[in-house]
Amino acid sequence: MKPQSDVFEIVKRTSRLLQTGVVKGEPAWFKAVLAHPPSTADAVQRVDIVKLSKKHPHLSVKKMMKPMEIVYPEDRIRRLFYRQHPWELTRPRIVVEQDALDFQRCDWSKLEQEYKGLDGESVVQRTLWLVRKKRLPHDEAYDIARKEFYSLRVKETIERQTAEEEARMFGAVFSKSYNERGIENEAAALEEWKTRAQSVTKRMRSRFGMAGDEEEEASGEAEMDN
Template identity: 90%
Template sequence: MKPQSDVFEIIKRTSRLLQTGVVTGEPAWFKAVLAHPPTTADAVQRVDIVKLRQKHPRLSVKKLMRPMNIVYHEDRIRSLFYSQHPWELTRPRIVVEQDALDFQRHDWSKLEQENKALDGESVVQRTLWLEKNKGLRLDAAYDIARKEFYSLRVKETIERQTAEEEARMFGAVFSKSYNERGIENEARALEEWKTRAQSVTKRMQSRFGMAGDEEGED
C-alpha cells in the first residue's frame, strides 16, 4: 500500500472513532491533515528525476535530490562583513526570537538607530538601502556603510571611556574587566608552573649530584 493510501485510511478510521465516541478529543494533527491531504506526486517526482538525470548524467540520484542551498542577496554582505570583523561575533547579544523584519522596522537612511544596537546586521541593512535608493553598486554601498560603522564604533568607545572617567572622578569604583582578570589568571598559572619547574629541576640536579659523588668515591 502506498503512503498516501495509508494516510487516507488513518483519516477515515480516526473520523469513525471520533463519531462513535471511542476517541474523545480530536488529535492535534487531524485538522491539518484534512486541510492539506497528501498528494500523489510520485509520478511528477519521477519525471523530474529523469529530467535531472538527462541534464546531469554524471550525478547520482542522491546528489540530484539534495536540497538546494537557500542564499539571499544580503548573505553575501553578512559573509564578507563577519569574515573581515570576526570579533563582532563575540559581542554580547540579546538572544531572543526575531522576525527578520529589521529592514521594515527601522529607517536605514542612517546607520545609527534609536531602538537597535549597532552590529553587523546594521551594516547589512544600510548597505541594501544604499544599493536600492542611491543606485550604488553593492561593493560601493558596503564600503560606505562600513566606514559609517567604524565612525559609530569610535564614537561609542569615546562615550564609554568619558563616562567611566567622570564616574571615577566622583568616586565610583569599577571591578576588573574580563581581560584584566584573564591576564592575572594567566600570570598566576605561569608563576605556579615556574615554581614547579624549578622544584623539579633542583630534585633532578641533587640526584645527579649524588650519583656523581658515588662514582667519584669508587
C-alpha cells in the same frame, strides 16, 4: 515499514501513553502531525524524478535529488563584513528569539537606530537600503555603510571613555576588566606550574644522587650575591 506508517505508529503509541498517564502533557508536535500527516516519501520522489528527468535528461538521479541552495541578497554582504571584521563576532549580544523582521521596523535611511544596537547586521541592512532606494552598486553602497559604521564606533568609544573619566572624577571605583583578571589568573597558573616543576626536578635530582650538585649550585649563587 514506510515513513508514513512509521509516523502513524508513533502517533498511536504516543496517544496510548497519554491515555494511560505515562506521558504527562502532549508533545509539541502531536497536534501538528495529526492535523497535517506526512505523505509517503516514495511518491514525492517518484514525481520529482519524472519531472526533472524530462526537464534535465543529462542529470543523474543524485544531482536531481540534491536540495536547491537558498541564497539571499544579504548573504554576500554579511560574509564580506564578518570576514573583514572578525572581532565584531566577539561583542556581547542579546540572544533572544527574533522574527527576522528588524529590517521592516527600522528606518535604514540612517545607520544609527534608536532601538537596535550597532552591529554587522546594521551594515548589511543599510547597504541593502542604499542599493534599493538610491540605486547604488553593491560595492559602493557597502563602502558608504562601512564608513558610517566606523564613525559610529568611534563615537561610541569616545562617549564610553568620557563617561568613565567623569565617573572616576566623582569617586567611582571600577572593578578589574575580564582581560586584567585573565592576565592575573594566567600569571598565577604559570607561577604554580613553576613551583611544581622545581619540586619535581629537585625530587628527580635526589633520586639519581645529584643533590650535591644542587647544593654546590646554590652555594655558588649565594657567593655571587655576596
